[in-house]
Amino acid sequence: MISPHVVIALLGGAICAAAGQLLFAAGARGRTELLSFVNPRIAAGLGLYGLGTVFWIYSLSRARLIYVYPFTVLTFVLVYLSAILVLGERQTVPGPCGVVLTTPLAISYGEVTC
16 A cells, blocks of 8 residues: 555655656757756756655655556656647657556556555
8 A cells, every 4th residue: 555645755756857857858958068968957957856766765665666666657747748838849649659558557557556
């Protein structure tokens, strides 16, 4: 079973990881020189991704990996949708297919195991 505290930590971790990925992309866009990757957006992305990792480790300390791991799908979905909505990236054919295939599986897995 996963407690509500662990679910909240997993949601926070997924949101932080997705936001970190968006900041990585924004900070890397148009950059070509190695030192140009050292910038505030990349630094903020590292911070958020690190915080997401702390939430993940906390969750692993409270629940088994087999129960926790399906929540990683949420990060993929958040990054995909945010890349389109926030960064203005174009939707691809495989993208929605992956979201449609993985999300119901993860939700149904969570209902069976939680």
